[in-house]
Amino acid sequence: EDKVVQSPLSLVVHEGDTVTLNCSYEVTNFRSLLWYKQEKKAPTFLFMLTSSGIEKKSGRLSSILDKKELFSILNITATQTGDSAIYLCAVIKDSGYALNFGKGTSLLVTP
Amino acid sequence: GAGVSQTPSNKVTEKGKYVELRCDPISGHTALYWYRQSLGQGPEFLIYFQGTGAADDSGLPNDRFFAVRPEGSVSTLKIQRTERGDSAVYLCASSPNGGPYEQFFGPGTRLTVL
Numbered sequence: 001e002d003k004v005v006q007s008p009l010s011l012v013v014h015e016g017d018t019v020t021l022n023c024s025y026e027v028t029n030f031r032s033l034l035w036y037k038q039e040k041k042a043p044t045f046l047f048m049l050t051s052s053g054i055e056k057k058s059g060r061l062s063s064i065l066d067k068k069e070l071f072s073i074l075n076i077t078a079t080q081t082g083d084s085a086i087y088l089c090a091v092i093k094d095s096g097y098a099l100n101f102g103k104g105t106s107l108l109v110t111p
Numbered sequence: 112g113a114g115v116s117q118t119p120s121n122k123v124t125e126k127g128k129y130v131e132l133r134c135d136p137i138s139g140h141t142a143l144y145w146y147r148q149s150l151g152q153g154p155e156f157l158i159y160f161q162g163t164g165a166a167d168d169s170g171l172p173n174d175r176f177f178a179v180r181p182e183g184s185v186s187t188l189k190i191q192r193t194e195r196g197d198s199a200v201y202l203c204a205s206s207p208n209g210g211p212y213e214q215f216f217g218p219g220t221r222l223t224v225l
Contacts, residue, residue, distance in 0.1 A: 004153075031211040041200055041219035043154070044116075048213050088153055092211040097142065098167070099204075099214060111125030 002027045002082050006089050006102035021105045023089030024071040031094040033072050038086040079109045115217035117203050122221045132188040134219045136205030143186050146202040161209045193224045
């Protein structure tokens with residue numbers, strides 16, 4: 001059975017801290033891993049990672065995929081209160097279309 | 112352009128009633144997906160449309176759930192004889208084509224079955 005496991009499930013940090021969110025997976029015919037940010041209801045796309053070892057970066061957020069060890073990390077540096085959200089990791093199979101999500105990491109950044 | 116829109120944003124109904132949830136995808140996107148998100152969980156796949164046809168409905172939990180996309184654009188998710196366990200946020204997403212690509216999500220409909 002395919003699995004996507006995120007850790008930690010929740011996290012509280014102070015503004016300015018750096019956080020690392022983890023996503024591990026066991027999926028047959030893996031194609032890509034995606035990260036989404038969910039603030040109220042609509043998940044918004046952050047990154048899609050297909051190749052191992054290539055960092056994707058957008059502002060203070062970055063992410064990398066390790067296809068040998070079957071995990072990805074999402075880093076957020078200099079956190080702000082606006083980063084408070086649920087961060088969802090999903091995998092998609094080769095020639096697939098349905099996203100298989102983890103349970104998410106709930107991040108709270110306090111002032 | 113406009114993103115994915117869903118109506119209503121909230122729906123409260125009584126057990127046993129019928130509900131319809133609507134999704135308007137991004138213009139030109141041929142692929143449309145429905146997901147269901149229960150509290151504390153990630154979204155779970157329900158059904159995928161490519162154009163007008165349901166290419167994969169394997170995620171629909173039972174035959175009380177049905178979805179249509181008659182003109183290849185707007186989609187309606189229909190739930191008959193609602194049960195309390197159907198309470199969740201129903202998310203719709205679209206993408207330019209089907210396949211292993213980024214999906215763009217709507218704001219969802221929060222369904223509460225009393």
